[in-house]
Amino acid sequence: MEPNYSSTTVTPDTFERDFVFDYLIVGAGFSGSVIAERLASHSGKKVLIVDKRNHIGGNTYDHYNEHGILIHKYGPHIFHTNSREVFEYLSCFTQWRTYEHRVLTSVDGQLVPIPINLDTINKLYGMNLNSFEVEEFFKSLAEPKEYIRTSEDVVVSKVGRDLYEKFFRGYTRKQWGLDPSELDKSVIARVPTRTNRDNRYFTDTYQAMPLHGFTRMFEKMLAHPYIKVMLNTDYREILRAIPYREIVYTGPIDEFFNYRHGILPYRSLDFQHETHDTPVFQSAPVINYPNEHLYTRVTEFKYLTGQEHTKTSIVYEFPKAEGDPYYPVPRSDNNEIYKQYKALADAMLGVYFVGRLATYKYYNMDQCIAQALSVYGKIALKV
Numbered sequence: 001m002e003p004n005y006s007s008t009t010v011t012p013d014t015f016e017r018d019f020v021f022d023y024l025i026v027g028a029g030f031s032g033s034v035i036a037e038r039l040a041s042h043s044g045k046k047v048l049i050v051d052k053r054n055h056i057g058g059n060t061y062d063h064y065n066e067h068g069i070l071i072h073k074y075g076p077h078i079f080h081t082n083s084r085e086v087f088e089y090l091s092c093f094t095q096w097r098t099y100e101h102r103v104l105t106s107v108d109g110q111l112v113p114i115p116i117n118l119d120t121i122n123k124l125y126g127m128n129l130n131s132f133e134v135e136e137f138f139k140s141l142a143e144p145k146e147y148i149r150t151s152e153d154v155v156v157s158k159v160g161r162d163l164y165e166k167f168f169r170g171y172t173r174k175q176w177g178l179d180p181s182e183l184d185k186s187v188i189a190r191v192p193t194r195t196n197r198d199n200r201y202f203t204d205t206y207q208a209m210p211l212h213g214f215t216r217m218f219e220k221m222l223a224h225p226y227i228k229v230m231l232n233t234d235y236r237e238i239l240r241a242i243p244y245r246e247i248v249y250t251g252p253i254d255e256f257f258n259y260r261h262g263i264l265p266y267r268s269l270d271f272q273h274e275t276h277d278t279p280v281f282q283s284a285p286v287i288n289y290p291n292e293h294l295y296t297r298v299t300e301f302k303y304l305t306g307q308e309h310t311k312t313s314i315v316y317e318f319p320k321a322e323g324d325p326y327y328p329v330p331r332s333d334n335n336e337i338y339k340q341y342k343a344l345a346d347a348m349l350g351v352y353f354v355g356r357l358a359t360y361k362y363y364n365m366d367q368c369i370a371q372a373l374s375v376y377g378k379i380a381l382k383v
């Protein structure tokens with residue numbers, strides 16, 4: 001069931017008249033919550049953290065559904081990082097469950113490992129190559145390009161057109177609504193092909209899931225007497241009602257400036273959650289569907305959480321243009337718009353812009369946490 005935070009919710013009439021929050025933090029995702037936690041517990045600052053959603057945790061929010069299965073409301077979130085600092089910081093608020101993520105892709109009627117590895121190639125082409133031979137095989141497929149401009153160039157120059165069509169083209173078209181030939185090379189900056197049989201999705205040093213879920217971890221981060229949480233509230237509703245000294249803003253930067261320089265586009269997703277009356281639904285935590293079907297992937301949560309249950313819950317992801325902002329669209333015209341907003345942001349005093357929406361960057365969780373810790377470090381130098 002979705003938790004009820006009413007006991008921590010504040011309303012304007014609960015304030016003493018001369019009370020002033022040191023910081024108003026907009027957004028209770030990782031970016032806002034990390035800064036709130038640091039400001040309160042390390043700098044002794046009084047913080048009000050506001051989110052327009054009815055829960056903390058931002059996009060990483062997880063909860064037990066009506067069948068008692070722990071699910072991720074906004075799609076699968078797998079924690080992985082090479083940063084010891086980030087891992088140790090989060091370890092103050094959670095125990096961990098070791099988890100190495102694995103993904104299969106449905107190609108030509110078969111399920112094969114992604115990133116592409118030795119087994120992928122052998123299964124797909126009915127061969128029996130070894131690591132040295134597969135390297136030569138990739139070279140024989142590659143179509144070298146003089147200039148790498150687009151995401152298509154990145155893939156075709158590395159593994160050739162057949163693997164590009166099978167694994168990348170359809171998936172990218174669905175995910176971004178654009179052909180890879182129209183997308184900046186940074187979207188598929190690197191094609192992680194492996195010549196060995198390593199079928200882990202990530203190779204980071206630290207790969208683990210919070211033992212009791214992300215939301216429980218956020219509850220611990222925000223459980224400080226100097227932190228008040230206000231949910232179901234757009235910060236603009238309370239700006240004039242609640243006194244504060246400075247703002248940490250983790251919402252969309254174009255919205256903050258009333259879209260003065262235009263709208264920054266995002267890709268959004270529809271999530272179709274289902275529960276099935278069987279202990280196991282599919283043979284891997286995530287199965288990608290690059291070609292057939294309108295959805296991009298299907299996730300079965302029990303693999304991620306380690307939960308045992310007679311039923312199982314899954315989610316389908318359908319990309320779309322409108323809706324909640326999830327993925328900034330990395331095109332040079334959008335970056336130009338962002339630069340204009342950044343200039344406005346840089347000129348403001350007492351407002352800090354942090355996180356993936358406020359900096360218009362696709363950040364993984366660990367990158368958000370690292371950025372938030374770094375911004376907190378700069379604030380702490382001043383206070």
Ligand SMILES: Cc1cc2nc3c(=O)[nH]c(=O)nc-3n(C[C@H](O)[C@H](O)[C@H](O)COP(=O)(O)OP(=O)(O)OC[C@H]3O[C@@H](n4cnc5c(N)ncnc54)[C@H](O)[C@@H]3O)c2cc1C
Pocket residue numbers: 026027028029030031032050051052053057058059060074075076077078079080233234235236250251252269326327354355356357363364365366368
């Ligand atoms: C489908 C999907 C899967 C992902 N999987 C992974 C993964 O496996 N591993 C990984 O490391 N990362 C993953 N990510 C990235 C991860 O979600 C982000 O790095 C992280 O959640 C961003 O945290 P944030 O606090 O910056 O933003 P958010 O989590 O979006 O938090 C911002 C908050 O601000 C609130 N807000 C916005 N405007 C206002 C307003 N006007 N007033 C009040 N509140 C407001 C929003 O409601 C939101 O809760 C994934 C992202 C998506 C979309």
